[in-house]
Amino acid sequence: MKLYDLELSGNCYKVRLFAALARIPLDIVPVDFLSGAHKKSPLIELNPWGELPILVDQDLVLRDSQAILVYLAGQYGGEAWLPKDPAHMAGVVQWLSVASNEVQNGPAAARLVDKFGYVIDKPDTLKRSGRILPLIDAHLATNKWLTLGRPTIADCAVFPYVALAPEGAVSLTPYTHIHAWIERMKALPYFAPMPGV
Amino acid sequence: MKLYDLELSGNCYKVRLFAALARIPLDIVPVDFLSGAHKKSPLIELNPWGELPILVDQDLVLRDSQAILVYLAGQYGGEAWLPKDPAHMAGVVQWLSVASNEVQNGPAAARLVDKFGYVIDKPDTLKRSGRILPLIDAHLATNKWLTLGRPTIADCAVFPYVALAPEGAVSLTPYTHIHAWIERMKALPYFAPMPGV
Incomplete structure (x- = not known):
């Protein structure tokens, strides 16, 4: 199973992180x-969106980090990471939408903007x-944890760009509960870091 | 089962449309x-995000239209609208992320911007x-259809704001395949319209 990857992409890191935690x-x-x-x-034939990550598992080609997490889970x-119960699954999907x-x-x-020089309205990103x-x-x-009282793919989807926020000059200092959650994530067995995390 | 609703909201319409099609x-x-x-x-206690729709089904409270579609399906x-097979489900989730x-x-x-006077960077919305x-x-x-060769919640999630695009001065005229898809959606049994669609 191939992951077309960019090490510094938080979207790619979502997949690498979950695969590490779930031993995939x-x-x-x-x-x-x-x-x-x-x-x-x-690659553009694999993903017409022109984005990474892309997952290829035999005949299956998937774009979008959230969709890849859903597939891998x-x-x-297994059920621990993405429950089959519709209410519980929807609880996870709420956070996939947030991611x-x-x-x-x-x-x-x-x-x-800050790290790669993209031309995006920086004040708008700070407001959001x-x-x-x-x-x-x-x-x-x-x-x-974000839902269900345990780590799920919801946490894997939201964690990377929240933990990397200081690289965009978005301080996490005011957010003590986010800080504690980041530490809980980092303490999970088989947690995989990335540069900046 | 209660849907806290705004008739002119495309996000609320996603839920009303799917509920109509699936006879829920x-x-x-x-x-x-x-x-x-x-x-x-x-309502802010039900959804701290301060947004609509909100679904309440007995003890369950859900925000985010995509998550509500996943729960209802x-x-x-039933399986027709959101398959349990992980690869097929991920195919749907790709489009929930797009929505x-x-x-x-x-x-x-x-x-x-155009219909409700929101202060948003209009050129950026047109570029996107x-x-x-x-x-x-x-x-x-x-x-x-967006995935699996049949209508699924992916179509219900993407359809409303694509069909409503002309209300934001985004012309659909160049997009003949989108136009044909909109007509296929409208021809589905039990299709429910909304103002502007």
Whole structure:
């Protein structure tokens, strides 16, 4: 099973992190992002979105880090990481949406500006960060994990760009419950770090 | 089962549309959005995000339209709308992420500016629309439905704000395959419209 990967991408790290925690072997294929290999053949045929990560498992090709987490958990990771019960599954999906939208357009986008020079409205990314991080912090004040009282793919989806927020000049200092959750994540067996985390 | 609802919200419409198609009875509770009822007690306790829709099914409270679709499909809608097979489920989740991020921050946000006077960077919403709509159109050139060759909650999640795009001055005229898909959606048994669709 191949993961087309960029080491510094938080979206790729979501997949590497979950695979490490759930002991799922991945064949990591580094992609020459700076030369735009993800926007050229053969990768653009695998993912017309021109983005990473891409997962290839035999005939299956998946884009979108959240979808890849759902596949890996369902196929290889087991019920602990993505429950089959519809209410519990929906509880996880709430956080996949947060990872896909609020976190991506907040702290992740702020980091794209500062670390990679993307032309994105930085004040907008800070405004969005200033809305979502207090909501996450308040949730974690009474919850050890994002949902179900245990680590799930919800935590793997939200963790990377929250933990990397300081690389976009988004301080986590006000968010003591986020800080404690980051430490709990790092203490999980088989936790895998990335540069900046 | 209660849906706290705003008729003109595409996110609420995702849920009403799917419930109609899958014949799931909902008790629709209109929310006084203009007076900010969704940001005040008792709704803000149900959803600290201060957003609609909110679904309440006995003890279960869910925010986020994508998560609500996953719950309704899993609990009441059946395998046709959200398959249990991990690869097929991930195929659906790819499009839930598109609904949550690219469509929300593209055509949906453009409509918020034009129709409701939101202070959002309109050129940015048009730029994002101009990226995602051609990708969806190209996908629909060779696919009747977004995934699995049949209507699923993926279509219900993406359809509303794509069909409503002209209300944000985002023309669908260039996108013939999107247009044909919209017509296929409208022709589904028990399809429910909303104002502007």
